[in-house]
Amino acid sequence: MSPQSRFLFLLGLRWFPVGLLIPVLVLLPLERGLTIAQVGAAAAVQGIVVLVLELPTGGLADSIGRRPVLMIATGINLVSAGLLVVADSMPLFVLVYLLQGFYRALDSGPLEAWYVDSALAADPKADIETGLSRSGVVLGLSISGAALAGGGLVALGPWTLGSWRISALTVPVIVSFVLVVAGLVAIAVLMKEERPAKRGVSWMGDVPRAIGGALKLVRRNRVIAALIAVELFWGFGMVTFEQLTPVRLSEVLGGADKAAALMGPVGAAAWAASAAGAALVPLLVRLIGPRWAGFTMRILQGAAIAGMALIAGPAGIIVAYLCCYTVHGASNPVHVGLLHRQVDGPWRASLLSLNSMVGQPGFAIGAVLLTAIAASAGTPAAILTGAVVLAVAAPLYLVGRNSRTSSTVEFQQVA
Structure with missing residues (x-):
């Protein structure tokens, strides 16, 4: 092979x-x-x-x-x-x-x-x-x-x-x-992997330097800082469709077994919808540009998640869920593409890792707060809260719309 x-x-x-x-x-x-x-x-x-x-x-x-x-x-x-x-x-x-x-x-x-x-x-x-x-x-x-x-x-x-x-x-x-x-x-x-005798990674030097370089870029480039903040809000909101959707369906259908059986084909359709959303990205970016595409995706995904909270029947919840995943599939390449355009140099991978890492505490905070809200005020209230938090980050995509030149200068200063 x-x-x-x-x-x-x-x-x-x-x-x-x-x-x-x-x-x-x-x-x-x-x-x-x-x-x-x-x-x-x-x-x-x-x-x-x-x-x-x-x-x-x-x-x-x-x-x-x-x-x-x-x-x-x-x-x-x-x-x-x-x-x-x-x-x-x-x-x-x-x-x-x-x-x-x-x-x-x-x-x-x-x-x-x-x-x-x-x-x-x-x-x-x-x-x-x-x-x-x-x-x-x-x-x-x-x-x-x-x-x-x-x-x-x-x-x-x-x-x-x-x-x-x-x-x-x-x-x-x-x-x-x-x-x-x-x-x-x-x-x-x-x-099958053949390793050389020595590798050039020093835990006491190279790894901390890479992390420090990425953090400096976030501190000195307001566009990167804004995109990282979007990831934080995004991670919080993802709890709604990754953890709370099966609970919402079980409440509507009247049983966990029924919801689990339904989530199988629905989950499969959601991943297909995500792929379809990603396929639409080039057209969307050509029409309105990457920043406005990111802004639009956040608003549309928040609206789809809100639909999961406000619609009563299982069919409507599933349609809203599929719409959410369609937008989700389109959002990731737009977001990562904007990050790539903001940096040239040795800390690109560290910056992308940092972006991914920020989503983790966002998700963790969301998992704790939104499930607590679900337990006290009901699942629809928790889902609606997550939708608002996710969508409120949309304007951050419009920070520094003409910043490509300045970001290169800031990178040189960091380097």
Whole structure:
């Protein structure tokens, strides 16, 4: 197999177990006795861990190699998945999300970096861009198909093995665990990596310098600061459609099992809608420009989320949810593109990592506050609050509209 084929296969195997859990990840702890506020607090742990470790673990992958870091990450994910099968208390679910935080931080980047290294080592003129673009297709199809399969597994009902009864919501978790085992074996077999004797990463020097350089850019460039702030608000608002939508549907449909079964095909359709939204980005940017595109996306996504809160019937909630994901798929390339246009130099990757990291505390804060609001004032009130917070960041896309020249000067000053 070529490096690209191995990369795409491993990527699909990495994301399929994630898609299986989409219909049940929030509903399962509720079935096992946790409150919605406790679920939010447990999920916040993952965001905090990723926030702390994302940049340092990138340095670790450069230091000891992509393959060992990815194997360590997948091993941690295996323990987390196994624990999720049996977790039935708040401390155990906190431990699940703690391990997931370590896994997500370690898993962020090494597989893609390994593919680029391997492809260029085999052919310095290799078309790596095609492989990277195909990875987006594989990721979307994997999650979409897995979410559909997860909902189908729930719909088939509980399993009975002798005297052991496995609830319908637990079935996708068990299948996900088996696939994580397969993923670990596939990494060991398919990832071939030759490491040089020494690597040029110093934990006491290079990594802190990269983080410091990115922070200086944020401090000295008001456009970058505004975009980073958008990511913070965006992370807060994402709690509405990633965690609260299944709860909202369960309330409308009158049961967690019904909502989980429905979230399978709905989740699959949402990822397809996200891909469609991303495909519309070039046309939208040509028509109104990237900054106004970002502004428009934030307003439209906030309106779609508000629709999920205000519409009473399941059909209307699902339509609003799909509209939200369509806009979500278009928003990310616009946002990242604006960041790329603001910096040229050695801290580009660190700046993008910093942008991603800011979304983690935003999500963690949202998980705690919005689930608390859901517990006290109802799920619609929590979703509406998240919609307002997400949309209020829209004007930040219009900060420094003519700043490309000044940003280059500021970069030179930082350098």
